[in-house]
Amino acid sequence: xxxxxxxxxxxxxxxxxxxxxxxxxxxxxxxxxxxxxxxxxxxxxxxxxxxxxxxxxxxxxxxxxxxxxxxxxxxxxxxxxxxxxxxxxxxxxxxxxxxxxxxxxxxxxxxxxxxxxxxxxxxxxxxxxxxxxx
Amino acid sequence: xxxxxxxxxxxxxxxxxxxxxxxxxxxxxxxxxxxxxxxxxxxxxxxxxxxxxxxxxxxxxxxxxxxxxxxxxxxxxxxxxxxxxxxxxxxxxxxxxxxxxxxxxxxxxxxxxxxxxxxxxxxxxxxxxxxxxxxxxxxxxxxxxxxxxxxxxxxxx
Numbered sequence: 001x002x003x004x005x006x007x008x009x010x011x012x013x014x015x016x017x018x019x020x021x022x023x024x025x026x027x028x029x030x031x032x033x034x035x036x037x038x039x040x041x042x043x044x045x046x047x048x049x050x051x052x053x054x055x056x057x058x059x060x061x062x063x064x065x066x067x068x069x070x071x072x073x074x075x076x077x078x079x080x081x082x083x084x085x086x087x088x089x090x091x092x093x094x095x096x097x098x099x100x101x102x103x104x105x106x107x108x109x110x111x112x113x114x115x116x117x118x119x120x121x122x123x124x125x126x127x128x129x130x131x132x133x134x
Numbered sequence: 135x136x137x138x139x140x141x142x143x144x145x146x147x148x149x150x151x152x153x154x155x156x157x158x159x160x161x162x163x164x165x166x167x168x169x170x171x172x173x174x175x176x177x178x179x180x181x182x183x184x185x186x187x188x189x190x191x192x193x194x195x196x197x198x199x200x201x202x203x204x205x206x207x208x209x210x211x212x213x214x215x216x217x218x219x220x221x222x223x224x225x226x227x228x229x230x231x232x233x234x235x236x237x238x239x240x241x242x243x244x245x246x247x248x249x250x251x252x253x254x255x256x257x258x259x260x261x262x263x264x265x266x267x268x269x270x271x272x273x274x275x276x277x278x279x280x281x282x283x284x285x286x287x288x289x290x291x
Contacts (some may be wrong), residue, residue, distance in 0.1 A: 009153055017217075017248070017249070018246075021217070033152055033153060034151060034155040035151045035154055036151065036248065037248075037270065038248055038269070038270040039270040041270070041273075042269060042270040043275055046153075046274075049157045049275075050153045050154070050156075050157055050275050051195075053152075053153075063270070064270070074243075085140045098148070099150075
């Protein structure tokens with residue numbers, strides 16, 4: 001059996017290169033497969049092309065016209081194929097309206113970058129995906 | 135009727151993100167290309183390439199590895215990501231290829247990268263790559279179509 005089949009694939013949507021690199025390294029060390037995108041349109045292109053994406057790590061502010069919020073609204077369309085993929089927002093923005101909008105749309109978790117160490121966020125994602133009962 | 139006699143063109147795809155590598159691999163094969171994949175520069179030069187039934191080839195030097203690959207199969211084009219596994223990036227790869235001369239120097243290189251930095255792009259162009267695609271500005275199928283077209287054109291000239 002292909003050993004890759006046990007591993008979960010995470011689509012990381014984040015535009016700051018050093019951060020992407022750090023997230024990618026940490027997720028891979030924790031046995032995840034990572035694919036990265038810098039914009040919402042690129043992320044949608046990857047979702048359409050890559051068969052198996054198990055979770056999405058998403059920043060709010062991204063280059064281009066669309067923000068993370070636009071992406072989540074698009075994903076959570078109940079008629080779409082992606083409405084059940086868990087989404088983790090990892091962002092600098094702490095505006096309560098944004099946080100509320102994300103939670104109302106049904107994201108799994110919202111982390112403020114400044115308040116959480118990357119390791120801790122990775123650990124949270126891992127717990128959520130591998131032990132959903134916790 | 136389709137001509138069957140034409141030799142299949144082979145593309146070497148160097149990309150570190152496995153899901154992307156798999157998609158590009160499948161898509162190019164559907165377009166009728168042979169595909170060889172690698173996730174790091176080191177993998178290419180040590181010929182640890184993943185290809186159907188091709189195993190690991192032990193090679194002492196870059197030059198030897200390249201010569202071996204030249205004998206084994208003609209590579210018609212290279213799809214290259216900038217950020218790769220390990221210390222070396224796509225730019226290091228292109229420098230090595232060009233420095234090694236021979237057949238490899240002339241292979242068209244298509245860089246497909248997340249990097250939008252103009253000095254990086256300029257360095258690639260200066261080294262003589264065929265085209266630079268910023269991943270976020272181009273859909274995957276567009277890039278594949280574009281590369282297909284430019285390789286097709288090349289053949290007819």
